[in-house]
Amino acid sequence: MNAVEIEAAISNLAEQPFDAAEFPFAFLAAFGNKDTTLKRLRAGNNNTSDVPGGVLLRYSIHIAVCETGTVANTLRALRASLATAKAKAKFILATDGQTLEAEELGSGETIACDYADFPNQFGFLLPLAGISTIKEIKDNPIDVRATGRLNKLYVELLRENPDWAKDERRADMNHFMARLIFCFFAEDTDIFNGDVLFTRTVDQFSERDGSNIHEVLEIIFRAMNTKIADRADAGFRPWADQFPYVNGGLFSGSTEVPRFTRIARTYLLHAGGLNWKEINPDIFGSMIQAVADDEERGALGMHYTSVPNILKVLNPLFLDDLRTQLAEAGNNERKLLNLRKRMARIRVFDPACGSGNFLVVAYKRMREIEAEINRRRGEPHLGSDMPLTNFRGIELRDFPAEIARLALIIAEFQCDVLYRGQKQALAEFLPLNAENWIVCGNALRLDWLSICPPTGTGVRVVADDLFDTPLDQAEIDFENEGGETYICGNPPYIGATTKAPKGASKEVKERLKKEAEIRKTDLQSIFGKLTNTWGSLDYVSGWLMKAAEYGRQTKAVAAFVSTNSICQGQQVPILWPLIFATGHQIAFAHTSFKWANLAAHNAGVTVVIVGLSTQPSKKRRIYALDRDDNISVKEADYINAYLVPAQDVIVKKRVEPFGELNAMIKGNAPTDGGNLLLNRSEVKTLGLTQQQRQQVVRRFLGSEDAINGKARFCLWLGRTEADALSTNRSIAMRLENVRQMRLESxxxxxxxxxxTPYLFGEIRQTGREFPIVIPRHSSENREFLPFSLGIEGDIVADSASALYDAPLWNIAIYASRLHLIWIATVCGKIKTDFRYSNTLGWNTFPTPLLTEKNKADLTRCIEDILLAREAHFPATIADLYDPDNMPDNLRHAHERNDEVLERIYIGRRFKNDTERLEKLFDLYIKMTATVAKIKPAIKTKRTKNA
Known part of the structure; x- marks a missing residue:
């Protein structure tokens, strides 16, 4: 369940007559607990509560229904309960049907409210559904509640008006919803100069069955599009004349309204009954965009981007600089005035704006600074010098684009109320500005210079591949002459290739294919003339490249949230040389972190933030999260494409490893159509003697086998063995199948x-080695890279690589945190799995010169790891390295291995991954430079010998 569904379920529960016996189970059901779980609790089998009237769900909550007036005492009993502690409950909750109290045991935070009001506290309880509590939702749930109400209304209207769901009418439907949102907000903020004027008017003048609501709304909308002076001739009814003139494009054009049912009317009035005055435009807009999207509606309420995450982009991009200048200005009126003038010319441009959350947060934070300037100058009454037209965006879909503009309008009004007072805010709010600063279209096809033109008379724009129409004087933004432009945003998270989910319908597959073709064309239009390897780039690369070209023309600074894959693996050598060629450098960066949403049990997407500038400061900053989610900041002279404080370098594949590391070799490919591979039962049906089986049947180990402990086997034959077994019908039939399969290729x-059907298609071992199996892919959730020890004679599949007969200290290096971070950076990932490469990951890994003592210490470390694993036999690698269930002795052995290895590198433990990468890249640059110097001498010597 998502946050909106949970809120709806809790609200429904609170509206029902209180049932003391049923409440705990209904409450748990509202948070998505399964019927089987509730059934066991009801039966008492899993209910270990030791408090009268209590229901205890392990790892979740201890609930007790109590006698009237005893809620506080019951909560204390729940807190002191031994069962609460033993079950590791996260919450306790007590209610008597009149009041309700709850406590989050970890933080000690509590809530207390009337029973009927507890749905307003649902944000506090969201962790019960596996959803991380977000402060804005926790403190003010109106955004989630409003989203749920509007979604119900939207779905009901489309059911009654199927034509409005078609592509040709969808824009009308979305525009109608935007009008409703404005009306709900306006009536709760006195913009309509009357308490709940809109909702009350609809309620009074519409039929209970909803049959004439469309007529009432059409009249109201027409009134708000008609100036007061012109209404006498329009013949509006008295109740419509109460509404002010709004215009600004919001109520212009068609005023047609979809037909309502009785249920739709009820949903409309329920939505109007909320207090929209408290709406957060930086939250609500992002959430509500799912209402108008059929595919996203299932994820309703999850499209919330937290303000702290947005500020990770905006603060280093420009807000920190504004605050620094404010601090330096002190109470100097001239400096404060200069700062205010500077801010009035700043433009914030989001070319993937969605419903405008980046723009809204930027606007609100800038208004805070501007208000402080006015306060220090003794001018708190002044209006803002920052026009909304300085906050510009591009959005592909029409509804989010409309919501983005509406969110900015709401943010402006709320800021005016906060900093200038309700009276002044109302006096200047209407009519709305008719200028449209949010453009609906494909950002990768549109000319950004035409949407956010360069400023000032000194601007000179030169045509190029991305901007092939130079602007004339009329298209230059003189109002913001000399001003700054900051590009920011959160473009779509789409990789180079996307596959339809398992079991997807034909229609879904066709749609995804069509969308993929559009994205391919988009990227080709940007990169086609620059490189022929653009096909493996993520979609976000298009925004980065366009921002770099735009910045080359205008000196704008840009920062985007991006999939971290653009700074890892194969995409780095394709994308970043092109960006650097425009004169841009990485001005600041935030290394990988989770960009989470409000989905239950959803870890979110792993992203980075990259800031681009042609004139970065001398000291650049790298932000990173430590293990406790605290942000650390490191200053650097340079940030390379891997977001490491090191020189610009592209890690390239090598045919052999550095130093004394053993060669890591890709496994063997059968190329057999499955005929040389066997499971345990198939081995028995071959009819071989024990001696024959030992000679020709080998254990076959691929990535899956190594990680999950699967038992597979293969026929490992030479010509001699094949001839000796030529009379064995089972084997002869298998070899014939291999031969036919290969002939048909x-x-x-x-x-x-x-x-040679008896041989594997690709053979990279003799079959007499001791292999250490290295899986090709491994989940990013694991804290350590997995490996598996084979025995002599095991055959390694081509889904894995292997170290053959390697000393154990090699594994200590492979299994280290240092190596995992290197792999994650230079090899990248496929979906959420590390993509291991022997040539790009192992062979490039920089190792210092190891003494014999170093090797002995590392050997002891890996022996301890193996002994810890052996102690938990028959647990698989997947079991042992599950981050939530990893045995303590195994974790300790790995941490000891990390400590020993890191002390070899720098004499102590590294502080964080950024420091690890900084050291590794420094070593890599030195080692590759050394190799480059040595290689020519070797070639010359060989030539002479020849």
Whole structure:
């Protein structure tokens, strides 16, 4: 369940007559607990509560229903309960049906309210559904409640008006919803100069069955699009004349309204009954955009981007600088005035604005600074010098674009009320400005210079591949002459390739295919003339490249939230040389962190933030999260494309590893159509003697086998063994199937392999080695890279790589945090899995010169790891390295290994991953430079010998 669904379920529970016996189970059901869980609790099998009237759900909550007036005492009993502690409950809750109290045991935070009001506290309780509590939702749940009410109304209206769901009418429907949102907000903030004027008018003058609501709304909308002076001739009814003139494009055009049902009318009035005065435009807009999207509606309420995350972009981009200048100005009126003038010319441009959350947060934070300037100058009455037209955006879909503009309007009004007072805010709010500063369109196809033109008379724009129409004088933004432009945003998280989910319908597959083609064309239009390897770039790369070209023309500074894959692996050498060629450098960066939403049990997407500038400061900043989610800041002279404080370098594949590391070799490919591979039961049906089985049947280990402990086998034959077993019908049939499969292949090389059907297609070992199996992919959730020890004779599959007969200290290096961070950076990921590469990851890993004592210490470390694993036999690698259930002795052994290795590198533990990468890149640059110097001498010597 998502936050909106939970709020709706709790609200429904609070509206029902209180049932003491049923309440705990209904409450748990509202937070998404399964019927089977509730059934066991009802039966008493899993209910270990030791408090009268109590229901205890392990790892979740201890609830007790009590006698009237005893809520506080019951809560104390729950807190002191031994069962609460033993079950590791996170919350306790007590109610008598009149009042309700609850406590989060970890933080000690409590709530107390009337029973009927407890739905207003649902944000406090969201962790019960696996949803991280977000302060804005916790403190003020109106945004989630409003989203839920509007969604019900929207769905009901589309059911009654199916034509409005079609593409040609969807824009009308979305525009109608935007009008409703404005009306709800306006009536609760005195903009309509009357208490709940809109909701009350609809209620009084519409039929109970909803049959004439469309007529009432059409009249109201027409009134708000008609100036007061012109209304005498329009013949409006007295109740419509009460509404002010709004215009500004919001009520212009068609005023047609979809038909209502009785249920739709009820939903409309329920939505109007909320207090929209408290709406947060920086939250609400982002959440409400899902209402108008059929595919996103299932994720309703999850599209919330937290303000702290947005500020991770905006603060280093420009807000920190404004605050610094404010602090330096002190009470100097001239400096304060200069800062205010500077801010009035700042433009914030989000070319992937969605419903405008970045723009709204930027506006509100700038208004805070401006209000402080006015306070220090003794001018608190002054209006804002920052026009909304300085906050510009591009959004592909029409409804979010409309909501973005509406969110900015609401933010402006709320700021005016806060800093200038209700009376002044109301006096200047209407009519709305008719200028549209949010453009609906494809940001990768539109000319950004035409949407956010360069400023000032000294601007000179030169045509190029991305901006092929130079602007004339009329298209230059003289109002903000000499001002700054900051580009920011959160473009779509879409990789180079996207596959339809398992079981997807034909229609979904076709739609996804069509969307993929559009994205491909978008990227080709940007990168096609620059490189022929653009096909493996993530979609966000298009925004970064366009921002770099825009900044080259205008000196704008940009910062985007991006999938972290653009700063890892194969995308780095494709994208970043092109960006750097425009004269841009990385001005600041935030290394990988989770960009989470309000989905239950959703860890979110792993992202980075990259700031681009042609004139970065001398000291650049890298922000990173430590293990406790605290932000650390490191100053650097340079930030490279991997977001490491090191020189600009691209890590390239190598054919052999540095130093004394053993070669890591890709596994063996059967190319057999499955005929050389066997499970345990198939081995028995071959009819082989014990001696024959030992000679030709080998354990076959791929990534899945190594991690999950699967048992697979293969036929490992040479010519001699194949001839000796030629009379074995089972084996002969399998070899014939291999031969036929290879002959039918379209590849010439595979057809040639048909001559030796008893051999694997690709052979990279003799079969007499001791292999250490390295899985090709591993979940990013694991804290350590997995490996598996084979025995002599095991065959490694091509889904893995292997170290053959390698000393154990090699594994100590592979299994370290240092190596995992290197792999995550230079090899990248596929979906959420580390993508391990022997040539790009192992062979490039920089290792210092190791003494014999170093090797002995590392060998002891890996022996301890293996002994800890052995102690938990038969647990699989997947079991042992589950981050939530990793055995303490195994974790300790790995941490000891990390400490020993890191002391070899720098004499102590590294402070964080940024410091680890800084050291590794420094070593890599030195080692590659050394190799480059040595190689020519070797070549010359070989030539002479030849």
């Amino acid at each position: 379209e590849k010439k090389q595979t057809q040639i392999l048909a001559n």
